[in-house]
Structures are given as structure tokens and as C-alpha cells.
Amino acid sequence: xxxxxxxxxxxxxxxxxxxxxxxxxxxxxxxxxxxxxxxxxxxxxxxxxxxxxxxxxxxxxxxxxxxxxxxxxxxxxxxxxxxxxxxxxxxxxxxxxxxxxxxxxxxxxxxxxxxxxxxxxxxxxxxxxxxxxxxxxxxxxxxxxxxxxxxxxxxxxxxxxxxxxxxxxxxxxxxxxxxxxxxxxxxxxxxxxxxxxxxxxxxxxxxxxxxxxxxxxxxxxxxxxxxxxxxxxxxxxxxxxxxxxxxxxxxxxxxxxxxxxxxxxxxxxxxxxxxxxxxxxxxxxxxxxxxxxxxxxxxxxxxxxxxxxxxxxxxxxxxxxxxxxxxxxxxxxxxxxxxxxxxxxxxxxxxxxxxxxxxxxxxxxxxxxxxxxxxxxxxxxxxxxxxxxxxxxxxxxxxxxxxxxxxxxxxxxxxxxxxxxxxxxxxxxxxxxxxxxxxxxxxxxxxxxxxxxxxxxxxxxx
Numbered sequence: 001x002x003x004x005x006x007x008x009x010x011x012x013x014x015x016x017x018x019x020x021x022x023x024x025x026x027x028x029x030x031x032x033x034x035x036x037x038x039x040x041x042x043x044x045x046x047x048x049x050x051x052x053x054x055x056x057x058x059x060x061x062x063x064x065x066x067x068x069x070x071x072x073x074x075x076x077x078x079x080x081x082x083x084x085x086x087x088x089x090x091x092x093x094x095x096x097x098x099x100x101x102x103x104x105x106x107x108x109x110x111x112x113x114x115x116x117x118x119x120x121x122x123x124x125x126x127x128x129x130x131x132x133x134x135x136x137x138x139x140x141x142x143x144x145x146x147x148x149x150x151x152x153x154x155x156x157x158x159x160x161x162x163x164x165x166x167x168x169x170x171x172x173x174x175x176x177x178x179x180x181x182x183x184x185x186x187x188x189x190x191x192x193x194x195x196x197x198x199x200x201x202x203x204x205x206x207x208x209x210x211x212x213x214x215x216x217x218x219x220x221x222x223x224x225x226x227x228x229x230x231x232x233x234x235x236x237x238x239x240x241x242x243x244x245x246x247x248x249x250x251x252x253x254x255x256x257x258x259x260x261x262x263x264x265x266x267x268x269x270x271x272x273x274x275x276x277x278x279x280x281x282x283x284x285x286x287x288x289x290x291x292x293x294x295x296x297x298x299x300x301x302x303x304x305x306x307x308x309x310x311x312x313x314x315x316x317x318x319x320x321x322x323x324x325x326x327x328x329x330x331x332x333x334x335x336x337x338x339x340x341x342x343x344x345x346x347x348x349x350x351x352x353x354x355x356x357x358x359x360x361x362x363x364x365x366x367x368x369x370x371x372x373x374x375x376x377x378x379x380x381x382x383x384x385x386x387x388x389x390x391x392x393x394x395x396x397x398x399x400x401x402x403x404x405x406x407x408x409x410x411x412x413x414x415x416x417x418x419x420x421x422x423x424x425x426x427x428x429x430x431x432x433x434x435x436x437x438x439x440x441x442x443x444x445x446x447x448x449x450x451x452x453x454x455x456x457x458x459x460x461x462x
Contacts, residue, residue: 030380031115032388035124042134043398046098049138050409053090088410090142092151095158095406097138102399109391115383123391124383159412161403166433168397169325170441173270174448177263185258198262205265212272213237220279226298229279232435236275239442240268246449255452267445271438278434281427325401 073085105123112120144150184198213233220229246252247264284298413429 031383038127047405050091050094053086054409089151091410092154093141094138095402096141099399099402101134101137102395106392106395106399112391115387158403158407161400162407165400165404166437170444174445177266181260181262182258202261202265205269209268209272220298229298236271240271252449274434274438278431281430
């Protein structure tokens with residue numbers, strides 16, 4: 001069995017076979033899921049490398065602990081102290097390689113409708129060779145001539161792609177909220193227990209949103225000063241109340257019976273997350289204390305010291321940020337998500353209500369679709385009759401995500417002073433981008449509620 005597993009993994013790396021785990025007790029995995037997981041793994045790996053490159057702590061530790069550090073840097077032509085491998089310029093070059101990798105596959109997979117075509121085999125396999133290509137493209141970016149011109153031009157490309165990815169994130173979030181509510185509401189017509197789940201889910205979401213608002217009011221405001229924070233918390237809290245009232249208003253309910261508090265609860269939680277992220281990204285405010293020393297105010301104080309508090313906030317914000325990025329990348333190619341990106345927020349009426357509604361129900365594939373020969377985890381070849389998602393759009397979203405990560409890690413337009421240890425602190429550009437995303441999310445959700453009222457002659461399905 002072990003030899004069969006090794007042979008299967010070798011086929012995954014160097015051939016067209018789908019990737020799977022060696023453990024046979026793992027649940028079945030679909031070929032389409034396996035492929036998307038592998039591309040996401042590449043994306044995460046390069047993102048982690050970018051974070052390391054932006055860390056001054058890692059650079060200092062390497063200088064202190066690696067023998068012959070200066071000699072190694074000179075041999076690879078990275079500068080006397082490897083200064084070319086750290087900082088925003090290095091991240092720009094690595095992300096250029098990753099973005100180019102996904103953009104080439106975006107062009108390569110245009111109009112693939114059959115998973116048995118030669119191009120589809122390359123998309124779904126040959127992972128070792130694609131990894132080599134990705135590494136070569138990321139490394140080759142360091143040898144681009146006229147680095148200053150390249151960095152200046154690439155910065156504007158990154159900003160445009162990052163803003164477009166933010167728009168896709170917001171659209172997919174609204175689609176997720178509508179899909180969740182409609183799926184569970186459909187289940188309530190057959191089993192009243194789904195009403196209880198709807199109520200419980202709504203209660204949890206609003207509890208999280210209200211709790212987050214209270215915690216931010218405690219840690220990011222004080223009785224004197226912090227006027228920016230107070231205004232923003234009041235405005236965003238009022239917007240969450242507004243969308244909740246609009247969602248259950250009689251005029252909206254008449255046109256959209258599936259509209260409810262569950263969707264507005266999801267949007268409210270996301271608004272609170274963006275508010276937290278924005279407040280954490282705002283440059284610190286200082287005042288003079290009794291001893292005429294500058295004291296930082298309007299920042300969390302967990303009695304652990306300012307440095308440890310910043311690390312805690314940064315860790316939480318970074319985790320939530322990259323979870324949102326991966327969700328946007330991996331779900332943007334489903335049929336409902338593709339419709340949402342065209343302005344259609346519809347869920348099939350025949351869809352069976354499930355707690356895990358984001359995943360397709362198991363057991364769709366017949367026994368002839370399973371690969372039982374290689375040992376290890378069973379692979380379900382769910383694309384024998386055709387592709388189940390858009391390969392082209394999948395790579396395009398990852399291309400935009402690469403640009404978004406590049407701009408986010410380098411603090412958008414404050415790149416020269418950027419470092420990963422200050423990922424969520426001290427830049428007005430990041431602060432206003434987060435706030436604009438927050439308000440854009442609210443406006444987009446409100447439009448999905450009010451569009452049927454503004455355009456009564458058009459047919460909307462939500």
C-alpha cells in the first residue's frame with residue numbers, strides 16, 4: 001500500500017493525476033477541490049515569503065545567526081547585507097512573479113470547457129513543474145533591468161488590481177449572506193427546526209457585532225480625545241442598525257420575502273471587522289502627560305505592554321485578513337458566485353438545506369468516477385463530463401489577490417516605512433482604504449435590498 005501511495009503522489013507531482021493525501025482513512029476529495037487547494041497552497045507559500053521579507057526582525061536574526069552571511073549575500077548578488085531581499089522592493093518583485101504566474105495561466109486556460117483537453121491536464125496536474133516555474137518567475141523578477149521604473153509602474157498596477165479584488169471580496173460576501181439565508185429558509189418549509197437555526201445564527205452574529213462594537217469603544221476611545229474613533233464607531237454602528245431595519249421593512253419584505261436579519265447580521269460582523277482593522281491601522285494619537293512626555297492614546301491596553309498589545313492586534317487582524325482573501329479566491333468560481341459578480345444573487349429553489357451549505361453534498365459522483373488504484377485518499381473525478389468551475393476566472397482572481405497581498409503587506413502607499421511587525425498600525429492610506437471598503441460593503445448590500453424597489457420592471461432574485 002505504501003508503494004502505491006508513493007507512486008500516486010509522484011503521479012500528482014509529475015503527471016496529470018489529481019493530488020490526494022496518502023492516508024486512506026481521509027474522506028473523499030474531488031479533483032476540482034484538490035486542484036484549487038494546490039493553487040491556494042502555492043499562494044500561501046509565496047505570501048509567507050513576502051511576510052518574511054517585510055520582517056526586520058527576521059533580517060536581523062539572519063545577520064546574527066547565519067555564518068558567512070555577508071559572503072552568501074555577495075555570491076547571490078543581493079547586496080552586502082542582502083538588502084535586495086528585504087523590504088518593499090523585494091515584495092514587489094516576488095509578487096510580480098506570482099501575479100505573472102497566475103496571469104499566464106489565466107490566458108492559458110481561456111475557453112476550456114472539457115477537463116480532458118491537454119490544457120486542462122496541465123491546469124490540474126504537473127505540480128512539481130509548476131512549482132519550479134513559479135519559483136523561477138519570482139526569482140527572475142530580481143533581474144529586471146531599470147528597477148526604479150519597474151517599481152513605480154508596478155505600484156500603480158498593484159493598486160488598481162488591489163482595488164478590484166476588494167470589490168470582488170465585497171460582492172462575494174453579499175452573495176454569501178444571501179445564499180446562507182435562502183438555503184436555511186428553504187429548509188424551514190420542510191422542517192421547522194431550521195427556523196431555530198436561523199434564529200440562533202442571527203443571535204450569534206448580532207451578539208458578535210454588538211460585542212465587537214462595545215470592545216472597540218472600550219479599547220479605542222477614552223473620555224477625552226479620540227474624536228476620529230468615536231465618530232467612526234458611531235457612524236458604522238448606525239449603518240449596521242440602518243441595514244437591519246431596511247432588511248425587515250415591509251416594502252423590502254413584499255418584494256423579497258427571503259430578506260431577513262441573518263444577511264444583515266453577516267454584513268454587520270464584516271463591518272465591525274473592517275472597523276477594527278481600520279482603527280488598528282490608524283496612525284497613533286499622542287498627548288502630553290503631566291510630565292510633558294508624549295503618551296500614545298486611543299490604542300488597546302491589555303496590561304501587557306504596548307509592544308505585546310500591538311502583536312496581539314496584528315496577529316488577530318492578519319489571520320482574519322488572509323481568511324477573507326482565501327475565501328474570496330476559492331469560492332469566486334462557483335456558479336452562484338459567478339452569477340453574483342454579474343449582479344444576480346440567486347440560489348436554486350431546488351437546493352437542499354444544509355448546515356454546511358457552502359460545500360456541495362457528498363455522494364454526487366458515481367463509483368465509476370472514483371480513483372481506487374493509487375491507494376491512499378480516494379479522488380472523485382467530478383469533471384469527467386465537463387469543468388465544474390471557470391479555470392480562467394479562477395486564475396484571474398488569484399492574479400488580483402497577488403496584487404492585493406502585495407499592496408497590503410507593503411502598507412499600500414506608505415511602502416517605504418512598511419514592515420510586517422507594524423502590519424496594522426500607522427498608515428492613513430490603509431486606514432481610509434479599510435473604511436472605504438466598509439462603506440462600500442454597506443452600500444452594495446443596501447443596493448441588493450432596494451434595487452427591486454428602484455427598478456420595479458426588472459426581475460430580481462435574492
